[in-house]
Amino acid sequence: MSKLLRLAVCAAASVFVGSLANAQAVISIDPTTQTASTGNVVTVDVGISNVSDLYGYQFDLAFNPSILQAVSSSEGPFLATGGSTFFIPGTNDNLGGTVFATANTLLTAVSGVNGSGELAVFTFDAIGAGTSTLAIQNETLLNSSINVISDLTKTGFVTVSSPTVAAPEIDPASTMSALTLLMGGLAVLRNRRTNKSAC
Amino acid sequence: MNTTERHEWLARVATRGAGLNRLSFLSRSICVLAVWVLGASTAFAQINHGCTSSASNGAYATTNGPAPCSNSDSGQFGGSKTIIVEDDGGSFPAIFTIGYSNSATASSSGLVLQASAVASASNSPAFYEYSVNGNGAQINNPLISAAQPVGESSWFDQFVALGTGLLQFQLTMVVTGTPTSSECVSGLTDAVIRADVFFDDNGSGSGTINTFDPDLPGAPGLGIYSSVCLGVQSTTTGVVTILAGESFSLGTELRAIAQAFAGYPYLVFNGASTVFVQNGDSSVNAKLLVYIDPLTPGAAYRDDTGAINAYLTPPSTVVVPDVVGLSQLAATTALVSTGLTVGTLTSQSSSSVPAGNVISQSPAAGASVADGAAVSLVISSGPAPVAVPNVVGKLQAAATSAITGVGLALGTVTNQPSSSVPIGTVISESPTAGTSVAAGSPVNLVISSGALQGDLNGDGVVNCADLAIIKASFGKKVGQAGFDPRADVNGDGVVNIIDLSTEARLMPAGTVCN
Numbered sequence: 001m002s003k004l005l006r007l008a009v010c011a012a013a014s015v016f017v018g019s020l021a022n023a024q025a026v027i028s029i030d031p032t033t034q035t036a037s038t039g040n041v042v043t044v045d046v047g048i049s050n051v052s053d054l055y056g057y058q059f060d061l062a063f064n065p066s067i068l069q070a071v072s073s074s075e076g077p078f079l080a081t082g083g084s085t086f087f088i089p090g091t092n093d094n095l096g097g098t099v100f101a102t103a104n105t106l107l108t109a110v111s112g113v114n115g116s117g118e119l120a121v122f123t124f125d126a127i128g129a130g131t132s133t134l135a136i137q138n139e140t141l142l143n144s145s146i147n148v149i150s151d152l153t154k155t156g157f158v159t160v161s162s163p164t165v166a167a168p169e170i171d172p173a174s175t176m177s178a179l180t181l182l183m184g185g186l187a188v189l190r191n192r193r194t195n196k197s198a199c
Numbered sequence: 200m201n202t203t204e205r206h207e208w209l210a211r212v213a214t215r216g217a218g219l220n221r222l223s224f225l226s227r228s229i230c231v232l233a234v235w236v237l238g239a240s241t242a243f244a245q246i247n248h249g250c251t252s253s254a255s256n257g258a259y260a261t262t263n264g265p266a267p268c269s270n271s272d273s274g275q276f277g278g279s280k281t282i283i284v285e286d287d288g289g290s291f292p293a294i295f296t297i298g299y300s301n302s303a304t305a306s307s308s309g310l311v312l313q314a315s316a317v318a319s320a321s322n323s324p325a326f327y328e329y330s331v332n333g334n335g336a337q338i339n340n341p342l343i344s345a346a347q348p349v350g351e352s353s354w355f356d357q358f359v360a361l362g363t364g365l366l367q368f369q370l371t372m373v374v375t376g377t378p379t380s381s382e383c384v385s386g387l388t389d390a391v392i393r394a395d396v397f398f399d400d401n402g403s404g405s406g407t408i409n410t411f412d413p414d415l416p417g418a419p420g421l422g423i424y425s426s427v428c429l430g431v432q433s434t435t436t437g438v439v440t441i442l443a444g445e446s447f448s449l450g451t452e453l454r455a456i457a458q459a460f461a462g463y464p465y466l467v468f469n470g471a472s473t474v475f476v477q478n479g480d481s482s483v484n485a486k487l488l489v490y491i492d493p494l495t496p497g498a499a500y501r502d503d504t505g506a507i508n509a510y511l512t513p514p515s516t517v518v519v520p521d522v523v524g525l526s527q528l529a530a531t532t533a534l535v536s537t538g539l540t541v542g543t544l545t546s547q548s549s550s551s552v553p554a555g556n557v558i559s560q561s562p563a564a565g566a567s568v569a570d571g572a573a574v575s576l577v578i579s580s581g582p583a584p585v586a587v588p589n590v591v592g593k594l595q596a597a598a599t600s601a602i603t604g605v606g607l608a609l610g611t612v613t614n615q616p617s618s619s620v621p622i623g624t625v626i627s628e629s630p631t632a633g634t635s636v637a638a639g640s641p642v643n644l645v646i647s648s649g650a651l652q653g654d655l656n657g658d659g660v661v662n663c664a665d666l667a668i669i670k671a672s673f674g675k676k677v678g679q680a681g682f683d684p685r686a687d688v689n690g691d692g693v694v695n696i697i698d699l700s701t702e703a704r705l706m707p708a709g710t711v712c713n
Contacts, residue, residue: 058695058696084711084712086699087713088673101695103696103699105699105703106703107703107710108708140697142697
């Protein structure tokens with residue numbers, strides 16, 4: 001398959017994934033992209049949309065430990081709209097670059113929550129220049145029957161710059177080319193991890 | 200008495216033959232009564248029938264000793280009197296008479312009362328019987344020896360006195376027969392010595408007889424009124440209750456004998472014309488045991504005045520009621536109302552008789568006992584104590600058998616989840632094993648209902664502590680450090696959101712953690 005054909009297939013797959021996203025719960029990083037300078041605190045939310053009867057969830061949040069250092073995590077307000085919750089903030093692995101096993105669940109025999117909302121809030125320290133992806137991994141959504149809810153994830157990006165270094169001059173044409181390639185590559189990576197996309 | 204009268208009197212006496220009246224039998228008695236008439240006016244009663252007696256002039260003599268008297272008793276009472284007869288020493292002796300009147304009666308049938316009299320001269324000059332024997336012999340002792348019927352009024356004899364001397368006159372009364380009831384026989388009522396010098400050689404009757412003569416106006420006299428109580432064997436008794444501090448009389452028909460009852464006050468016979476019994480204690484009623492004629496049990500007796508003075512109760516025995524099985528109070532009430540008392544109380548365990556009730560009694564029901572007798576009771580203290588068996592760890596059925604097998608009862612059974620005790624097995628018991636309890640007491644059991652779903656720490660409840668166990672192992676896989684198999688609720692080898700949410704759904708409503 002030629003490179004052009006692969007891109008075409010992937011583009012079509014992206015359209016397909018986008019249509020699935022309308023029926024499936026989507027876990028995403030909010031904001032999807034943001035910038036920061038080293039030494040700054042970066043806060044990102046993990047949100048969910050289009051979910052029905054959400055009773056509990058669990059996920060890992062992967063990041064580039066050379067750029068970000070996980071500091072803390074806290075419960076978002078969404079699940080608590082359904083009642084009392086039991087939140088596990090997860091374990092920060094700043095060597096491997098993962099906030100491991102963040103989880104939350106409703107308590108007692110109640111129904112899950114519906115719609116969209118913020119699941120958890122994470123804070124990082126920006127320690128190094130560069131762009132770090134923030135990827136939802138090993139996620140599991142459960143409904144009130146303790147059955148798995150299918151989902152999609154959307155990765156976020158945090159670009160950290162060094163405040164002491166002047167911004168390089170960028171050629172717009174080359175930048176666009178590089179950005180196109182980057183987006184295509186990211187799409188492939190994401191679909192592999194979620195195993196829920198055609199690519 | 201003038202000469203004419205004396206002659207008339209002498210003639211009257213002479214026509215009496217032996218000079219004795221046939222005295223009618225007024226009563227029938229088995230006693231021999233003897234009267235000794237003394238100038239010193241002493242009198243006594245002597246009773247030979249086995250019943251002790253006492254008598255004095257003017258008073259009844261009555262039995263006061265224990266019955267029974269014998270059916271063939273005999274008794275006597277009487278007296279003697281010494282008289283002084285003086286002759287004036289003329290050629291014609293003084294002639295005088297001696298006699299007595301007798302009103303002795305015996306109401307009981309079958310009694311014969313007779314009298315005999317003896318007169319003896321104690322010094323010279325001799326006295327001669329003038330008319331009794333008709334031989335004019337000098338009086339020697341006994342002057343009169345034949346038994347004579349004693350009856351209604353009098354008996355006289357004439358004597359001749361030559362000179363002055365003492366003459367002792369003795370009367371003996373004999374009663375024979377078989378009485379049909381007990382009674383006191385009185386005799387010699389107004390017994391007198393009639394000494395009446397009616398004839399002397401000087402015709403003036405100057406002889407002196409120094410004695411009393413109740414028939415002579417103004418003469419000193421002393422009636423002899425004495426009696427003895429004769430009896431048949433008394434076999435029936437009655438009990439008379441005497442009110443506290445009071446007294447009453449018993450008629451002569453009553454053969455009353457006071458007998459102390461245990462617990463009753465002292466009774467006093469005060470001795471009177473009739474027998475009075477006085478309650479010696481003014482605060483407590485007394486009882487008098489009265490022996491009565493067997494022919495008239497339970498009759499109301501009257502004293503001499505006709506007043507009812509005693510009602511005799513029925514025979515003083517009661518039948519012991521059956522109080523077995525009754526409560527102590529009810530048994531006591533039954534006994535007391537029957538006239539019995541409660542004796543010794545003994546406590547004894549019983550598995551069949553409820554605590555506080557009578558197990559047995561002594562004497563047994565139906566026995567005839569004396570009024571006021573004590574009946575001992577054995578009171579149940581309930582079943583004997585039983586040690587609670589150890590049934591912890593046994594299945595409920597086996598535990599129940601063990602409990603009931605020693606006489607205890609299965610109490611409440613409570614189910615309780617337990618992750619360590621198999622389902623259906625006794626977790627605990629109350630009272631604990633070895634405790635001594637009354638038979639039939641309940642033993643409560645706590646039975647394991649098995650592990651409680653979601654009770655990860657086995658504390659019997661599902662709560663945040665169980666979630667904490669999962670949290671501590673969250674994300675761990677089997678084999679990893681920190682993996683707690685309890686947290687792996689679904690047993691898939693990893694502790695994850697499935698375990699957490701599964702546990703979370705088991706939380707009781709309203710649970711709030713963190």
